[in-house]
Amino acid sequence: MTRITDDVIIRTVARILIPFIQLYALYVIMHGHHSPGGGFQGGVILGASFILYLLTHGLEETKIRMSEIKAGLFSSFGLLIYSGIGLLCLILGSNYLDYGKLSTILKVMPAQARSLGILGVEIGVGIAVMAVMFSIFFDISTGGELPEDEQNKRGAR
Amino acid sequence: MSNFFLYLGIGLFTLVLFCLYRGTFGPGVLNRIAGICAIGTKTLVILLLMGFIYNRVEMFVDISMVYALLNFIGTITAAKYLEMRGEV
Numbered sequence: 001m002t003r004i005t006d007d008v009i010i011r012t013v014a015r016i017l018i019p020f021i022q023l024y025a026l027y028v029i030m031h032g033h034h035s036p037g038g039g040f041q042g043g044v045i046l047g048a049s050f051i052l053y054l055l056t057h058g059l060e061e062t063k064i065r066m067s068e069i070k071a072g073l074f075s076s077f078g079l080l081i082y083s084g085i086g087l088l089c090l091i092l093g094s095n096y097l098d099y100g101k102l103s104t105i106l107k108v109m110p111a112q113a114r115s116l117g118i119l120g121v122e123i124g125v126g127i128a129v130m131a132v133m134f135s136i137f138f139d140i141s142t143g144g145e146l147p148e149d150e151q152n153k154r155g156a157r
Numbered sequence: 158m159s160n161f162f163l164y165l166g167i168g169l170f171t172l173v174l175f176c177l178y179r180g181t182f183g184p185g186v187l188n189r190i191a192g193i194c195a196i197g198t199k200t201l202v203i204l205l206l207m208g209f210i211y212n213r214v215e216m217f218v219d220i221s222m223v224y225a226l227l228n229f230i231g232t233i234t235a236a237k238y239l240e241m242r243g244e245v
Contacts, residue, residue: 024223055234
């Protein structure tokens, strides 16, 4: 599943289409609070673009842009944004993820602070879901065994 | 005008049933992939017609675009899986 395809049509179509998919995913994440979508759905679309890249361009080229280690870091970073905003609200003296208190830091009205807070949470969720979706597909398609692991084993022997 | 879109949607739905027959009983794997891909395309148009019926086109355009993108990726994945197993 992760071999490179030698079909030039699929490679070209994927190369043209992937930036638009990612732009659309960012739109879905940003407009999550007044249209269908949100952090999870936008993250799934963003992960689907990386899955399309892995399907068409093979494992070696994908590792330059997104590897297993980077996916793990991104998922932890997204979770950090989510829980960080929640804990910031907790520190400022209100409930967990109660964004109204963020107005004291952001110097805006409480209603605007709620809008910005839910936007930050959605960005965090989007990054985490993108990384986890890519990581699941990566693990399933390689069977959990990466080529460099075998090389390391040979080197150890 | 709403009835027009409704009848158009019902007509497309009957066409989906024919594609579903080809996808279920179709001889060979390639016919099934083509049938499922055609179902995805018709579903996209049916979603837009639903948007016209409920007067919320701007919401259903988003959903149908996501459906089109995921349908494309799904078809490529199925084709690649068959190529890997050597059935084509």
